[in-house]
Amino acid sequence: MASTSASPETVQEYASPRDSHGHGTHTTSTAGGVSVPTASVLGLGSGVARGMAPGAHIAVYKIPLQLAVFEQWSMGFQLYVQQGNNGPIQNSVSNEAPWIATIGASTLDRKFPAIVQLESGQFLYGESMYPGNRFASTTKELELVYVTGGDNGSEFCFRGSLPREKVQGKMVVCDRGVNGRTEKGLAVKESGGAAMILANTAINLEEDSVDVHVLPATLIGFDEAVRLKAYINSTSKPGARIVYGGTVIGKSRAPAVAQFSARGPSYSNPSILKPDVIAPGGHPWLVPMLVGIAALIRSAHPRWSPAAVKSAIMTTADVTDHSGHPIMDGDKPAGVFAIGAGHGQKPHLSDPGSDMGGAGFVNHDICLFLLVDCLTGL
Template sequence: MTSEIIRFSWSKAHAYRHLAYKQTDANSISSSNFQVRGQDTFLPGNHILKLGFRELQTCLPNLVFEFSSAPSNTLPVRSKKHESELFKHLSLDTSMEAKTQLFFSTLLLHFVSLHAQSLQTYIIQLHPQAITSSSFSSKLQWHLSFLERTISPEDDPSSRMLYSYLSAMEGFAAQLSETELQVLQKSRDVIAIRPDRKLEIHTTYSYKFLGLNTAVKGAWFKSGFGRGAIIGVLDTGVWPESPSFEDHGMPPVPQKWRGICEEGQGFNSSNCNRKVIGARFFSKGHHVASMSTSLGIVQEYVSPRDSTGHGTHTASTAAGVPVPMASVFSNGAGEARGMAPYAHIAIYKVCWFNGCYSSDILAAMDVAIRDGVDVLSLSLGGFPIPLYEDSIAIGSFRAMEHGISVICAAGNNGPIPSSVANQAPWIATVGASTLDRRFPAIVQLGNGKYLYGESLYPGNHVSGAVKELELVYLTGGDRGSEYCFRGSLPRAKVRGRMIVCDRGVNGRAEKGQVVKEAGGAAMILANTDINLEEDSVDAHVLPATLVGFKESIQLKSYINSTLRPRARILFGGTVIGKSRAPAVAQFSSRGPSFTDPSILKPDVIAPGVNIIAAWPQNLGPTGLPEDHRRVNFTVMSGTSMACPHVGGIAALIHSAHPNGPQLLSNLHL
């Protein structure tokens, strides 16, 4: 099998602490002191491909590493064997829905194909005035003419074209070889050609926290709860059967709406109603990229239906209808409703198991402009690049010209400076903040000391506490057991005990599943010096709690100093008003702009930590395939959750002032 090359491009201004490793021999890597600093890692470069930990283990045997512009304390690695050893010690947190390729923690890799003549997807931007002097009957025919003059006469131009953009940009997306690319670049009508880019898709109480209420002088009353506004959500699709998307009491579909309800696998026109008024899916960029990688295809709905839960969660946060007594196993119980509960939702599925491709995103924005949306909400993004190369920046500028407010997530690469994504001045970029709602799950050690932790397990399924258990923290070897990797926990040492797992690399909820499969009775998830006191919670598959870094130091000190350490977990339900909020979430990306420091971003922060919102009824609350529990709501954290809060607020503003300035203008006043 032909090897690929992975290039890591390090930015000295954003170099992480402890990037130290050494090459011990020709075929192995010692990485005992290897850490990547930050909740997420971002590495600059084009053709960015995001891989989860499992995918890395799958493809690493056929890869060679090449480090360029590396910090001085690193050595180039060119070993063809045992490369996976490097990744076993990465202190990354991919726990925020690592199963899906969302706007949560990962390692970003730059794949460069050795097959120079293989087809790649490019986005070709054309001069808008050029068509006025042409003799073509339509823009599509004009776009096809560029391919006719470029590719071999034996090839069909239409088979190479993925999208013809009519509103978001003047141009098209097509597959080209390296030779064809060079030919097309010489055309005087071509402004720029960019490779397709892969991006990631970065509530019962938050509306009260933001001060939205039913008072006569409140924003809800003045805007009619968002009545008449249309929010376009670009994400992983929707689970239309969720109670948050029922249309009882919803106003009629606005006459200006020109969209459709596109049918596909597990989705038909009857799934749309007066709440979800339209749904489409865009997969051409994703499809051709998946065919050219060795990651394989994950079964998911080829339709607007959501198979991961992320899009359902964000759409309901923006505009879900009121649902009484919503909770996650009785935690956070209350009435769930979106920020603009009477606004309409248009779904544009652009994100799939392997990420979100800019060609698909631009196509969705292109269609959404013509469909008649008032607001676009994008809980996705990538490493910051110059605005003239950024498809979201280009498409959102056209949307702005059509009077559409574009709201985007800032990213989860904090607290690294200048890590913010979606940095165009005409985009409202949203960072994540905390709420004053907590889910205490206190660890009581055998010596009587209490350590504060949080968890959504078990609600009313257990009467307040887990009995005292023997406490085990497995160390040594390749450190896999410290992180509770799959297959790393010996059953004889785990059965019936409470296991301590360090946070990082694999998902938080996945660690609990690993402990459960090994026979463990409970888990304490311990933050490291990377996560510090960040407290994203989960509805774990077994009794578990998350403790901060300070508490984890005390926990491990107790274990190391005690012959037979023991502990129990005391679950405290939901507590409101006991913590200072809002505060910027640790993971929320910081500004200013990486490519232009004069651009100050994010523009605003909104609730993005432990947000409860709608969830597909075919998924467990953790999203793990082994989790067979079923819920209508679950909790997620990230700027992906913050973004639709502002998207809903933008819909309220539009509904109250349909002929007034856009949200972004108000933000910058």
Template sequence: MDGFAALLSEPESETLLGVRDVIAIRPDRVLEIQTTYSYKFLGLSASINGGAWVRSGFGQGTIIGVLDTGIWPESPSFDDKHMPLVPKRWRGVCQDGEKFDSSMCNNKLIGARFYAKGHHASCNAGERPPAFMEYVSVRDAHGHGTHTTSTAAGVSVPRANVLGNGVGEARGMAPGAHVAMYKVCWYTGCYSSDILAAMDDAIRDGVDILSLSLGGFPLPLYDDTIAIGSFRAMEKGVLVVCAAGNNGPMPSSIANEAPWITTVGASTLDRRFPAIVRFANGKVLYGESMFPGHNATKELELVYVIAGENGSEFCLKGSLPRAKVQGKIVVCDRTLNGRAEKGQVVKSFGGAAMILANKEINLEENSVDVHVLPATLIGYSESLRLKNYINSTKTPRARIEFGGTVIGKSRAPMVALFSSRGPSITSPTILKPDIVAPGVNIIAAWPQNLGPTGLPEDSRRVNFTVLSGTSMACPHVSGIAALIRSAHPTWSPAAVKSALMTSTDAIDHWGKPISDGLKPADVFAVGSGHVNPERALNPGLVYNIMPDEYLTHLCSIRYTRTQIFTITHRSVNCRDIMKKNKGFSLNYPSLTAIFRQGKTNTVIKRRLTNVGSPNSTYFVEVFTPEGVKVRVEPQHLMFNHVYQTLSYRVWLISRKRRATKTVIHSQGHLTWVHTHSSHYRVRSPISVTWG
């Protein structure tokens, strides 16, 4: 990529921008970093002969590059005992640094680099924070990178657990794949200049998949470092998978929304860690916790401290009066500081236990922690009942009863409350997120320099811990993409992405539509649906996209020549491109129609390539969105041979001329169904919006 990073004053920046050959100057942005069971939940099994793991060789031969906080190489998840040799095409290195040398790489961890120039140039990077250790190397001081890498491609680790909870065999999605770590995140954040440098190196090194569990809020694509770097990766045949962000449920909060990126939202598992609150009057509240042990606390007095403006109700540092909380169960409201940190504050003031109470913004979201004292998290409706009990009882008392690990008794998957939502701001004709995957209460590898909470005061040491976020969902899809790449090494990034999207599940494990809280999830929450690795490996048909088609797409959304050059490093004439591509629509695996004022119809063109059986015929099924009429031509696609491509068109005619108070958006889906094999159902969501 043609560019460089420099520390410039504002006048220097303005002067440089006036130079003829300088296209753009951007400030260095700081981005944020966004299992023993999830592979089973997704249907992956080593004992199924025709299953995705066996058919793909567990991802062997594929290389996943991870941009994150680093890696803990000694973790058992990165043992290379049964790994094949490093692919001959690999051109990467293992960079020496503080407490990390090249001998720590092996046939699993085959590459390691770190990038700190942006970090060092940041205004506060000169001082090391007192609470945290940082390694000037690829070694992970924070745990996030170790966790995400093992989720994507960790090897089998028997009897993995978190202090006795969640016991099982830990495996990543692609346990046979190789990994390379590109450390771009430090205690000051993840700087865009470091991210871009890492993406450049990863492409040259020879990775097949890039997994980025980081991001922020949406940006125009020409200002988005990840969008720019991932375009170059896509051109070189590398699929880029990114976290959607944790700013949900706010609409249009989705990050990493470029159409050449696979954008992943988060969903739940059907695994729970019950820890109920039992009042002295016998009534109970449901809560969850991964505090170790199966015993109940003693029945203790409940206290909820509200003392002026010092934040005692949130259990902020220094806010709790020892005399009021010592030896009691302390109620702490969510938000403002970390969940586990609240428990440490309660413990430091002599509290015996904690009930973490969701605020209205958190609703019933249930991300658990391995607390430093007996504690449980309760939902918003339960927190109202708790506070009513405290306020109406002279001496409220309760105990917390821990129930261990429970699997299969709760509805899942559901969209996680925090998962960022569409529609896309920068490209509203592209439906985002693309897909959802497990991202709540995910157990994966953890470094030995940290306790399971990640708090500096936590002296416990574990090989695994639990985290939640779209950061955890992203590597699930990265690993599954590696399986597809291993099974189909010649497929383009767009073909792999199409296989992931068109094979998804729209219903949960109880046979009901995937939900988002109390309502069915819409396409802006769930995208094309929930990832299904078994079907993704053999999708039947794929929507392929060539790199030049993205240029036409950028022209179609009226990006300027300079903006397109910034993203693609290609000089284009949009007027000529659009003349040659009248009625263009990007061959995306989802369909979006926007009816602005006065517009009542649109035509969407699509192409499908047969990657299943020769001599295959598909017919179309349409679930029509409310407020429109849909016509598809042709209604049958007859493929004579593999890799044959056929086209179809979709006419969407609005039955109304403008949005109403009750309907501004509707959704449906279009599915191509094989006439002789129920396995092949190539499903695309349809999103319709009135502007």
């Protein structure tokens, strides 16, 4: 995406595929970036980073409308888009045109523990990529404060909403939502706070989002947030410390459906399964994962149509996690409206099971919009 804004909170587009925001560079390197040894985020998650199809030629265009996308598809272009961030609400999927490969989000098997240890002895699980989490360590115990009341957004830690006399040198609790997660930490730091606990609300529930913070901080789930606030209200001088655990890999079941990943079925196109597949990461970084896989398939089978490539991805997708059990969606096995055909992976390049031409999609749209009975048309 091209943007003239230097702020990650604001995106201002301009008429060029050039990237001044950094986001497009990030996603294209995910699709075709070359290998980089010992890559990490401030020392966390160190390893070899590479794109799905290292060294692939990358052609960058502005994001087109769905009908323009159909024209591109007809000319042989591979089209992969995100399905949206409105999960886990049913029928929240977007980009549901049948000629588009619509990708949902899944989780990874790595964790960056940053556990809150309350003075009462309770432990609340959280995660953080604060630079101090490179190695197992513990912050000193600080007084806890949760600033509420008024209409200035102090519970969300808006910049300028936290009275210095209330937060100076303390660990500040900030509710998630409205403003940016790292922006909250900056507001705490500017007001003299020493650390932050970012607390999920009923909107986010247990969804995790691991960020690089500007001060010692961690994100806790909604259940932990309820316990934290109950503890704060139970004592006159609550205290806590953050216990960092570094990088932990392979201890949690993955992939699982990300809570924020939009769910099908499509309201406007219920006869077409959406999403098509899921892939690891957040939107839209998961899209270049599939773009890279498509590039590998196309390089091995240059005469395959876009539908054949998409079919190969879908018919080789996995419906189990790394433990061999069904991919989970929260506390239950994931259904097709959460994962589509399954988790996209580098396929064995088997023959595709379906190869629909453009005429088939045109007939489908005629049936859809003219409300004609077309059960025999596809």
